Amino acid sequence: xxxGLPAGINAAALSRFFVDHVPxxxxxxxxxxxxxxxxxxxxxxxxxxxxxxxxxxxxxxVLPTAHDMAREFRVLSALSPTDVPVxxxxxxxEDNSVNGTPFYVMEYCEGMVIGEEMPEGxxxxxxxxxxxxxxxxxxxxKLHAVDYNAVxxxxxxxxxxxxxxxxxxxxxxxxxxxxxxxxxxxxxxxxLKNAIPVSPAPTIVHGDYRIGNMILGLDDxxxxxxxxxxxxxTLGDPLSDLGYTLIYxxxxxxxxxxxxxxxxxxxxxxxxxxxxxxxxAEYARRSGQNVEHIDFxxxxxxxxxxxxxxxxxxxxxxxxxxxDGFEPFGRRAELLAQxxxxxxxxxxxxxxxx
Numbered sequence: 001x002x003x004g005l006p007a008g009i010n011a012a013a014l015s016r017f018f019v020d021h022v023p024x025x026x027x028x029x030x031x032x033x034x035x036x037x038x039x040x041x042x043x044x045x046x047x048x049x050x051x052x053x054x055x056x057x058x059x060x061x062v063l064p065t066a067h068d069m070a071r072e073f074r075v076l077s078a079l080s081p082t083d084v085p086v087x088x089x090x091x092x093x094e095d096n097s098v099n100g101t102p103f104y105v106m107e108y109c110e111g112m113v114i115g116e117e118m119p120e121g122x123x124x125x126x127x128x129x130x131x132x133x134x135x136x137x138x139x140x141x142k143l144h145a146v147d148y149n150a151v152x153x154x155x156x157x158x159x160x161x162x163x164x165x166x167x168x169x170x171x172x173x174x175x176x177x178x179x180x181x182x183x184x185x186x187x188x189x190x191x192l193k194n195a196i197p198v199s200p201a202p203t204i205v206h207g208d209y210r211i212g213n214m215i216l217g218l219d220d221x222x223x224x225x226x227x228x229x230x231x232x233x234t235l236g237d238p239l240s241d242l243g244y245t246l247i248y249x250x251x252x253x254x255x256x257x258x259x260x261x262x263x264x265x266x267x268x269x270x271x272x273x274x275x276x277x278x279x280x281a282e283y284a285r286r287s288g289q290n291v292e293h294i295d296f297x298x299x300x301x302x303x304x305x306x307x308x309x310x311x312x313x314x315x316x317x318x319x320x321x322x323x324d325g326f327e328p329f330g331r332r333a334e335l336l337a338q339x340x341x342x343x344x345x346x347x348x349x350x351x352x353x354x
Contacts, residue, residue, distance in 0.1 A: 006033040008041050008059055013098045018047050021091040022105055025050065033323055040072075040231050044108060051108035053087065057101050059320045068231070069102040070094060071156075075204070075233045076106065078151040084143050085224045111215035111225040116265040123221040126272030131222025133274040134282065136211060136245065139224045141286035144203040144238040157235030159202030166240065166300060167192045170307045177311040179330065184337035188303040191344040195351035197293040199237040207232025209241040210248040211267070242283055243297025247305065247339075249276050261335035262305070263328070295347035299340045306336035 005011055009031045018025040026048035034042045034053070043054045055072065073092040080088060087106040094102045112122055123129050148154060158165075171189050178185075206213075208229050217223035248262050252269050259265070267273075274282065284291045310333040316326035344352045 006031055006043065008033075008056055008099075009043065010099045014045075014054070015047075017091075017093060017098050018045065018052075018105070021093070022047070022052060023090070024048075025052065040229070045105070052090065053106050053108050054103055055106070056099060056103035058315060069104050071233065072230045073104040075153065075156065075230050078153050078156075079143075079146065079204075082142075082146050082151060084146060085139065085226050086230075087226045087228070109215050109226040110218065112218055112221070113215055113228075114211055114267060116263055116267075118265075118267050118270070126270075128221045129270055129272030130274070131220075132211070132216065133268075133272075133279060135216075135222045135224050136214075137274075137279055137282040137286055139214070139227060140206075140209055140241055140245065140283060143206060143209075143227075144241070144287055144289075146204055148202075148204050148235055153204065153235065156204070156233075157202075159199075159235045159237075162202065162205075162234075162236035163196045163199060163240070163300070164193075166236075166304070167196070170304050174307045174310065177307065177314045179310065179314055179317060182306075182334060182337050184334075184341050185303070185306065188299065188306075188337060188340040188344070191341070191352055191354055192296070192300055192303065194354075195296055195344075195347075195349055197296055200239065200289055202235050203238040205232075205234055205236040205238060206230065206241050207234065207244070209245050212248070237297075238287070238289060239291065239294065239297045240300065242280065242289075242291070243294060243299075244301040244304070246276050246279070246294070246298050247301045249279060251275050257335050258339060260328075261302075261332055261339055263332070293349065295343060295349060296352055299343040299347070299352065302336050302340035302343060306333045306340065309333040309336060 011029065011031060015027060015029045018029065030046040032044045034044050041056050041058060045052045045054050055069065070092060073089055076086050077089045079086045087109050090105045090107065092104040112119060123132055148156060167189060174185055213229045214227055215225040217225055249268050250259055250266060280291050280294055309329045312326060313330040313333060315321050316329060344354065347353055
C-alpha cells in the first residue's frame with residue numbers, strides 16, 4: 001500500500017474507474033478517510049482538483065444483510081428529486097475486482113457536520129440552535145411524507161411486521177457479533193417482544209437519523225444541506241426514526257451513563273435547543289403521527305444501538321477497523337443495553353415495564 005494511502009483503497013484500479021465512470025474526474029487522485037464513520041467507510045476523493053465521496057463496506061466481519069452499497073445508492077438516487085436533502089449519486093460499482101467490494105460515488109457536499117462537540121463559532125445563539133432543532137424535526141417529517149411508491153421504492157422493504165422483525169433481527173445480529181453475554185440484552189428483547197405497538201402507515205425509514213448524520217449550512221444551522229449514512233434505510237415504522245433520534249438528544253439533567261453511552265456530548269443541552277418532549281411534539285405536529293407509544297421506540301433504539309456497538313467492538317477486537325476511537329464501543333454496548341431496560345422500566349405501558 002503506498003505511503004499515506006488509507007486502508008480499503010486500491011488506488012490504481014479506483015483511479016481508472018473514476019476516469020471511466022465519474023464525469024469530470026481526472027488525475028492526480030488523492031484518497032482520504034473521512035473521520036466519524038464507524039461502520040461503512042467513507043472517503044473523500046480529490047480528482048483533478050474536484051472532490052467526490054466514495055462509500056464502501058468495512059474491512060471485515062460483515063453481517064448478513066448489512067453494508068449493502070446498492071441499497072444505499074438506490075435510496076439516495078430515488079430521493080434526489082424530492083424535498084429530502086441528499087447528496088447526488090454519481091456511480092455504483094458492484095465489480096469486486098475494482099476495489100475488493102462494491103462501492104459507490106456521490107457528490108461532496110460543503111457544510112458543517114457536528115460531532116460530539118459544537119464547532120467553535122457555530123450556532124452560537126439560542127435562535128440558531130432553535131432553528132437547528134426545527135430542522136431536525138422538519139427533515140424527518142419530510143422524509144416520512146415521501147410516497148415511496150411514487151419514487152420507485154415500493155419493493156425496498158417489507159413494512160408488514162416491521163417492529164417484530166426489528167426485535168428479532170437485532171437479536172440475531174447480537175448472537176453473531178457478541179464478544180460476551182449481557183443479561184440486559186436478553187431482558188430488553190423479552191420486554192420489547194411483549195409490548196410491540198400497532199404501527200402507523202409505513203414510510204421510508206432512515207435507520208440512523210440524528211444530528212451527527214446531517215451536513216448543515218455553514219452560514220445557517222437551520223438549513224440541512226444533506227442527510228447522510230443511509231445504510232440501514234428500509235420501509236417500515238416511521239416512529240422508529242424518531243426513537244433513534246431521541247436517544248442521541250441529551251438534555252440538562254441526563255445521567256453521565258446516557259451521555260457516555262451515546263457519545264452525544266452536551267450539544268443539545270445548550271440554550272435554544274428543544275427538549276426531547278418538545279422535539280417529539282414538533283415532529284408530531286409536522287407529521288401528524290401519533291406518538292403515544294414513543295417509549296417503546298426509544299427502548300428499541302437503545303437496544304439496536306447496543307447491538308451495533310457490539311458489532312463495531314467485535315471488528316475492532318479482530319483488527320478489522322480503520323481509524324481511531326474504537327476502544328469505548330464494548331463498554332457503550334453494555335451501557336446502551338442497560339438504558340434499554342431502564343427506559344422500559346419507566347414506561348407508562350405495563351407490558352414494557354415487564
